Amino acid sequence: MMRCYHICKLPGRVMGIRLLRFSSIIILVLLLVAGALTTLLPNIKDDKMPTSRREAKPQSQSALDSFTLIMQTYNRTDLLLRLLNHYQAVPHLHKVIVVWNNIGEKVPEDLWNALGPHPVPVIFKIQTVNRMRNRLQTFPELETKAVLMVDDDMLISAHDLVFAFSVWQQFPDQIVGFVPRKHVPTASGVYSYGGFELQIPGFGNGDQYSMVLIGASFFNRKYLEHFQRQPATVHALIDETQNCDDIAMNFMVSKHIGKTSGVFVKPVEMGNLEKETSSGYSGMWHRADHFLQRSYCINKLVKIYDSMPLKYSNIMISQFGFPYYANHKSKM
């Protein structure tokens, strides 16, 4: 009785202040709870859209589920930038490493940053000498198991890349790519380099390939390390010709795994943009001796290896049900 009377007799101001404080605390607590609830809302939305869960979340891509694009470039910066706008958006891409063979020329980093933000980091690796094999270095920025190597004039559709990456994951010790070539033995024992226009004597039905060119392919990053450990004669051959790094890689992989070096994935939408450069620079393959060099390289590598390690394959992989959903039916 006395306590109640005592309380009731407190000055009104003090009572008011305590009530105010109490109310403030309640309101604050309610606001905090509301704030916590709003952070929960987007998650519930994601559950309703299963496709978004399947989309690549770059920040959580592991080294096994993503790949690094390594693109070497020389005198075709217009094509490079156009291609970067395309490749930067390909699913499962972790990072881009541009191997800058324009010696003494500034990398377009300021331009790149000014036109950000970008989906993935792009690293420009400035080179000191313009070497074809610069792109086969073991870049410390390379974090993924898979490398996607693309020439700076090749536009490969994201559909093709996503599928080929899934194929590489099933054949991780081989070069999985879009451009098949072969070596051809001749009666004299001298080898020659070519594509489907050449025939291998006595091989029965159809064609074979024994190399998959690395300039449009996925391969395991360890092969960059292996390549660095190749004999100096191999490196010298590539430097002498400014060519054949891909032939050398196929020799190396085939020797290493004891079977065909590559797996050919038939591209649905892949094209060469070299005619669209304003630099006037045509690709290396326009040099008069380019193809003769490649046959020359095969025979030199056979000497270095003291054997012909390349093996033939006639496996051609396509994507079931894409682009046309009944593409598995005969006569299609």
Place this chain on the structure above:
Amino acid sequence: MMRCYHICKLPGRVMGIRLLRFSSIIILVLLLVAGALTTLLPNIKDDKMPTSRREAKPQSQSALDSFTLIMQTYNRTDLLLRLLNHYQAVPHLHKVIVVWNNIGEKVPEDLWNALGPHPVPVIFKIQTVNRMRNRLQTFPELETKAVLMVDDDMLISAHDLVFAFSVWQQFPDQIVGFVPRKHVPTASGVYSYGGFELQIPGFGNGDQYSMVLIGASFFNRKYLEHFQRQPATVHALIDETQNCDDIAMNFMVSKHIGKTSGVFVKPVEMGNLEKETSSGYSGMWHRADHFLQRSYCINKLVKIYDSMPLKYSNIMISQFGFPYYANHKSKM
């Protein structure tokens, strides 16, 4: 001096006989040498014709380089005999095992022998009960690692078979074949069976398959043994439906290897001859409940396995450069 005079004075006849003997011996020796040389000749010819070396020599086919055709037959003996005339000539075929489900009916062995000789042995296995799973027994006559299993109304070209066999040799633990199918999950959790006309929710580009039907496929003989060891409930399900032995095999293989059970090879020339039988008997798939049974079997097998072991794949394999030598090019 005396010796020489003695010899010179020998009667002419004796000299003649000795000369005759000597000449005969020389001639005989020359003939033997010539005979030995002629046996050498075919070998040299083989060296000049590399294709003949690559041809299968049936008498020297090892268990790894050849396969056994297992063909089960019921009420379509006309088709069977026509197909045997085709399959008996396929390269790398070791033997044919015909699983005779025509209970009580005489096998056409006399006819077969009367129309010999034949390239390979054909064994008729007389069955006591007409069971779909009769073809999945472990036949003692089976000597090769690879089994080619074909339905008694399927005509698959030798080109397709030779290629698919070479593919199986690269994927020996999978069912390598020409007919892809899939299971489809639905919102209720109940599975359904189908082909490319069905879609798998939320799967992105293209189609997937999770089964390769065994009635037009290569697989490892060990899977016959595995199948015999399957739970009685699996055998009972197949007997109950007279169906689903192939679905059961895919469940079994997928569970065993922990990845997709089959590899789909796109056939170039494969056709069904069921309309051409004079027996009036249409295949099992014409039964009203055939397809519903297959969905039923999938759900039953999931119960038996207490899981869904089937895995999806979108790998479609074709032969590089066959039938058209530039078939790897885009838009073909």
